[in-house]
Amino acid sequence: MRQLNTFKLNIKNYTSEFRTNIKLAWPVILGMLGHTFVGLIDNIMVGQLGTAQLAAVSLGNSFIFIAMSIGIGFSTAITPLVAEADAENDAVKAKSSLKHGVFLCTVLGITVFLLTILAKPLMYLMDQPSEVVELAIPYLDLVAFSLVPLIIFQGYKQFADGLSMTRYPMYATLIANIVNVVLNYILIFGKFGFPQMGIIGAALGTLVSRFVMWFYLWWLLRGNEKSKELVTKIKLFVLDGKMIKKILSLGFPSALQMFFEVAIFTSAIWLSGVLGKNPQAANQIALNLASMTFMVAMGMSVAAMVRVGNQKGLQSFKELRRIAFSIFLLTIFFEIVFATFFLLFHEYLPQIYVDMNDVDNYIDNREVISIASKLLIAAAIFQISDGIQVVVLGALRGMQDVLIPTVITFISYWMIGFPVSYFLGKSNAYGSFGIWLGLLAGLTAAAILLFLRFNYMTNKLIKSNYGTT
Known part of the structure; x- marks a missing residue:
């Protein structure tokens, strides 16, 4: 009985944080789910045009996802710096983090746009169906340009997240999603007197909605008393070399982390394309559905980054570890539910x-x-490992520990996951299912290794802190 009571007490140390974790994470989750839901609607709308069009959007977006991962991963450097400054009540540091972060995000957004355009000829060298490539190239031109406003938006979003103002990015994302759905409906199918533009219409809807998302978030932050002074009267080209270096030292490894993960999922799209347009379209469907549940884990990852960053600013390392473990536990509960859902409805979901x-x-x-x-x-099988790896990665970013986790993600996805996908994904092996077995292997390796890293780092900080007191 005493052991049972002790167990309940220990569990309560973590479950008592669930409400705070959810309060911080749910706007991020809802915003990301809204964005992914628009991807779902896009795919459903484009899917009505035919499997070749759906495969073309999948191929075009595979290039966008890689470029986007670099921009989004880089922008996450802003959140722990702002969260730390917020805990220290240092408005100057918070504003400097935003200014330098947005400047670097703008430069990066323009760079990845140009690189994506230059990479278009690679489509002809990837052994993809010619019909799909011809449809994908004009789609890619427009969506590539939308990377510029998207990555600038990410700079402001990560700033807002660092201040625990996670609702504002959610509002901006939801408004942009409404704009996107309406424009897609009008332009893809040619409604209300507009020409029927097919997947080009989907690309235009994405481009316009991302500009709306950026401006609307800035407008919301400008109207808030806490953030108004931080987002206005910014001298964007008066820069501090030390802060630039600090953000680059955090942002570049974080960009690589996200790049390594997104790239292996992108490789799944390309490997599926080698098998034919139908396997590629099926991969797009499964990836879109899996992405929806992944957004919940991403929201929890932001909560981990912010709360761990706050505790780092306070130098409270035992609390840092306890709060992080509460987020890990909550994530596992969510992922078990999602895994069950996929297993029960795996035959019905693709039909939509x-x-x-x-x-x-x-x-x-x-x-x-x-x-x-x-x-x-x-x-369904990799739900738990996928959730754990991204949440632990968020906690490590909150601690500003990025170099070793970058190595871990590379080893997990490209030395373990990709070889499995490549060899088991051939037509004379397991085909599409073999490709996804490689994803499972990579995500599981990442979850285990990143958790071991977090466990080691927090124990080390706690011991060193006690040693100096």
Whole structure:
């Protein structure tokens, strides 16, 4: 009985933080889910045009995801710096983190846009279906330009997250998503007198919505008493070399971390394309569904980054560890629910993406559903490892520990995961399912190794802190 009471007491040390964790994370989760839901709507709308169009969007977005991962990963350097400054009540440091972060995000946004455009010819060298490539290239031109406002938005978003003002990015994302859905409907299908533009219409909707998202978030922050002075009267080109170096030292490894993860999922798109347009379309469906549950883990990762960053600023390392473990535990609960959901409905979920009444494409659509339903079984299995790796990574970023985690992500995804995907994903092996077994292997390795790193670092900080007191 005493052991049971002790267990309950120990668990309560973590569950008592659940409300605070959810309060901080839910606006991030809702905003990200809204953004992913628009991706779902995009795919459903484009899927009505045919499997080739759906595969083309998948191929075009595979380039965008890589560029986006670099920008979003880099921008996460702003959050722990602002969270630390917020805990220290240092407004000058917080404003400097924003100014230098947005400047670097702007430069990076323009750079990845240009690099994405220059990378277009690679599509012809990747053994992808020619029909898909021809459709993907004009789509990519417009969506690539939308990376500029998106990455600048990310700079402001990470700043707001660092101040624990996670609702504002959520509002901006939801407004932009509404704009995107409306424009997609009008432009893809040619409603209200507009020409029917197909997937080009989807690209235009994305471009406009990302400009709306950026300006609306800045407007919200400008109207808040806490953040108004921090986001106005900024001399963007009066820069401090030390702060630039600090953000680069955190942002570059963080960008690589996200790049390594997103790139392996992108490789799954390309490997699926080698198998044909139907496996590629099925991969897009499964990836879109898995991305929706991943957004919950991403929200928890932001909560971990902010709360750990706050405790680092306060030099309270035992609390840092306890709070981080509470977020890890909460994430596991969520991921178990998602895994169960995918297992129960893996045969039904893919059917919402294609028109089974389309007689001309019935055979293709049937094959896409069959492949996607199997991939969702793999997605169900890696839910827990996927959630844990991203939340622990968020906690490590909050501690401003980025170099070793970057090495870990590279080893996990590209020395463990990718070889499994490549060899098991061939047509004479397990095909699409083999590709996703590689994703499972990489995510599981990352979850284990990153957790070991966090455990080591927090124990080390606690011991050193006690040794100096």
